[in-house]
Amino acid sequence: MADFPVKEAMKMPTQGKRKSRGDEDAYRRLGGPIHQERHVKIVCVGAGASGLLFAYKIQRHFENVDLTIYEKNSEVSGTWWENKYPGCACDVPSHNYTWSFEPKQDWSAVYAGSGEIFDYFNSFAHKYRLHKYIKTGHQVVSATWDDDHCGYKVTAKDLSSGNEVHDTCDILINASGILNNWRWPAIPGLHDYNGPLLHTANWDSSVELEGKHVGLIGNGSSGIQVLPTIQPKVKHVTTFIREPTWVSPVQGLEQHVYTPQERQDFVNKPGALTEYRKGIETGLNGQFGLFLKNTTVNNATHDYMVGQMKEKINDERLISKLIPEWSVGCRRLTPGVNYLESLTKPNVSVVYGEIDKITERGCVCDDGNEYPIDVLICATGFDTTFKPRFPLIAPNGKNLQDEWAKEPRSYLGIAASEFPNYLVFLGPNCPIGNGPVLSAIELQADYMCKLIDHWQTHNIKKFSPKKEAVDDFIDHKNTFMQQTVWNDPCRSWYKSGQIDAPITALWPGSTLHYIEALADLRMEDFDVEYSGNRFSWLGNGYSQTELDQTADWAYYIREYDDGEWLSRGKRRKDLTKSGTVKGREQVNFSGKDAEQQSKL
Template sequence: MADFPVRDAIKLPTLGKRKSRADEDSQRRMGGPIHQERHVKVICVGAGASGLLLAYKMQRHFENFELTIYEKNSEVSGTWWENKYPGCACDVPSHNYTWSFEPKKDWSAVYAGSGEIFEYFNSFAEKYRLQQYVKTSHQVVASNWDEQHSGWIVTAKDLKTGLEVQDKCDILINAGGILNNWRWPAIPGLHDYKGTLLHTANWDDKVSLEGKHVGLIGNGSSGIQVLPTVQPKVSHITTFIREPTWVSPVQGLEQHVFTPQERNDFAQKPEILTDYRKKIETGLNGQFGLFLKDTTVNNATHDYMVQQMKEKINDERLISKLIPEWSVGCRRLTPGVNYLETLTKPNVTVVYGEIEKITERGCVCDDGNEYPIDVLICATGFDTTFKPRFPLINPSGKNLQDEWAKEPKSYLGIAAADFPNYLIFLGPNCPIGNGPVLSAIELQADYMCKLIDHWQTHNIKTFSPKMEAVNDFIAHKNEFMKRTVWQDPCRSWYKSGEINAPITALWPGSTLHYIEALSDLRMEDYNVEYAGNRFSWLGNGYSQTELDPTADWAYYIREYDDGEWLSRSKRRKDLTKSGTIKSREAVSFTGKDADSSQSKL
């Protein structure tokens, strides 16, 4: 057999005279092998959970890259560093509020507090040395498209010095979050109040509530967590509620502090923890029918929650005010540990209705009464309009803040038409309330990495979703939403705080549906502009394999066909281990099903 002179060094031809960046990229590619990876610079806004995951994914999957994450806080972990109010916790079971590949074995309870959650994400950053990519105390204040370099010029303010710095990138990613930009309530006279004014998302832990008469505005997730936590400490608390809401352990799990034996089993027997996490995740993924009108699970859950709320409130006047007429799930569901029971404590007054104004002493409500208080806590949420928190100017001079002022319209919750090389974590109409949210963030990070890889290995200059693709997606979304409980007349941040408005925060389907929808890039939905000849990525005729002296140059010769599946259905069945589950009962959230979600340790 003849010996072939293989694996010799391949000499790349010298580049000609440089002209434009596009010509330079095209010429460089002609001098290298197919899919030569060009350097990519990525800027990410925000080092919360999403930003940290992006850093992890890029560090794991890419080589020729630079990543800078600008974070306005002095620490990473975003909302879980910011929110420190009494009772602050996640309403997702703690063992499933982790990355799929990074379990935490020592959670204290089913619903963990914000301190523990911060520690999880902070430890994740430390374990994988992700802080090397982060510039803390730097707030992005502007971003402008640079036509000459086909990238973004990002302006960030150093919050310690007040100086502004400029940076350039090929791809800009916004991981600023949705429940992050807190706001005061729009109530006349708020800042005339002479007592102590607090917001749950900007908590001052130096303020003592001991022996004080406290006022609490809001019965969303934050208010529901604050009330039972501060009630034992204060002399009296007046909680102001303008609308009813559904409150119950709807995730299928009551609060439970893990025993030493349970924590030991989680730590020492990985299969027990994995089984426990899978059971909860299955339950979370199985709740989507709850959000569809007139389904069996929706009707059964409604009846169960009415029963539970009546038993826990046990006060006919409050029952008539606090149980909604609109469907279960129209607003985000909150477990509400001990919230309903606390409403009838002797030192709690419930004032139902609108606050007309705030005086120096307290709140004047539409019942004509003024309620004097020492400390006023505003649990009034966040700006959930999805507009970027900084001007984002595209090649034609349009600002995305203006384009999304009335109604944000994204491409699959991840990109915006006419804004090239710009991607968004948890953008409009992604599954932030449809099921497990961290699994959706992981999927978005993977999708972004695929786009970055496509940019890096092809001579792409810009990519952005086509306007017609965005319009078609929005039309499909609006039609689908007619079947859901979210369409009911409730005031929800899913609809930018309105009662009757387009649903801008949720995906038209389940989380598992979203994972399948974004499993592949649909480049036909994108406007793509190339740097030079679109086929320059073919290079000098050599493959990447031939440049690797350690690679098997006959890797496709084998004894049997073990190649990847070429049909979507086969790939899905293989990925999801189809056939391994023998039977599955219909998922409902009634009392008898709640305990079945928990692992028997």
């Protein structure tokens, strides 16, 4: 066999970074090998958990990438930097509020406080040196598609100087989060109040609560955490509750402070922490039946929570007001550590109903009474409409803020039709309340990386989900949601704070279901526009392997077939170690609902 072609190939130089765009770029790439990774510039909005994970993934998996992350706060970690109210914690068990590959051995308790969670994500950023991508104190104020450069013009405001910073990117990532844009309640006269006015997401630690009569508006997750923390310290608390909600830890996931021995075992016993984390994750993933009407797990959880709430409240008047008639899970569940017990303390008054207005002295409620207070705390949540925090302008001039104002319609929770090269973490109808949320964020990051890789290696100029693909996804979602407890008549941020509205914040399935749904790209669902000839990525006829003198040029020659499984079923069974777990009970559906669920 002649060795001339091999020797000539080994002399071929590797290709450097290319920054050209458009048809000229397509022409020039004919001089490079197949799948040559062209340079890609990415702007990411937000350095919370999602933004930090995205930076880690890009750093680990890509070459020839320029990444800039604009973060409005002075520190990273997003909501866990911003929220410092008394009792602030996560309602997900702490050992499973971590990245799957990055455990933390020394959590203090099952439900850790916001300070510990901030330390986790901040330490993650330092460990992997992610700060080099991040511009803190910079808030993105606009992003507009520029056809000439096939990307976005991004404007950010330097919050320290007030100056504007102008940037461009090929791909725009929105990692600003859903529980990030806090808002005051829409109550008449709110700012007429003469005393200290606080919001849980914008806490002023200089305000003294000790010895004061405090008013607390809201019984969502924040309000439920605040009350038991301030109750022992203040003179009196009047808590204003508009609607009932389910409050109780899921059985087996009650609050627990880890002993020194337990923490030592997590460090020193091989596999102990992994086994513990997998046990909790398995339990969280096994709860999805709770959100389907008339399932065994839903009915059993309802009975358990009713019993727990009655036992902890032990007051017939409050029981009649605070235990909901709608299904368990219609609103986000919260462990509510010591919340129900606090409602019956001598220095706590519960006012049930609507607040008609707020005066200089306090709150006037629909019972006709005015309740004077010294300090007013609003635990009233966030703007959960999914609209971007900044104008985002498409090639056709549409603003995504307007497009998603009434009903946000996404593709699989990560993209919007007609908005090319734009991807969003925790977008509409992603599994933010279906099960373990960080696992879902990891899969979103992986899916984005696959799209970016496809853009980088296939000469793509623009990609966005087809409108008909989004419409079909929304139709499927709406049909599925009719069978869930989320469709019950409760006021929930899952439905943009409304009682009867489309469910816009949840995925039509479990977290594991979402993980499998996003396992592979579905480019058939995307409108794709190429720079010139769609096959120019084939290049000059050489593979990249031939240009790598350190690579095995006969890597496919082997002694037995150890290749990846070519069917989805085989890959899934291999990945999930199917057959290694014995004796797990299956979810059982009761009555006619079993037939309906099988049809879904």
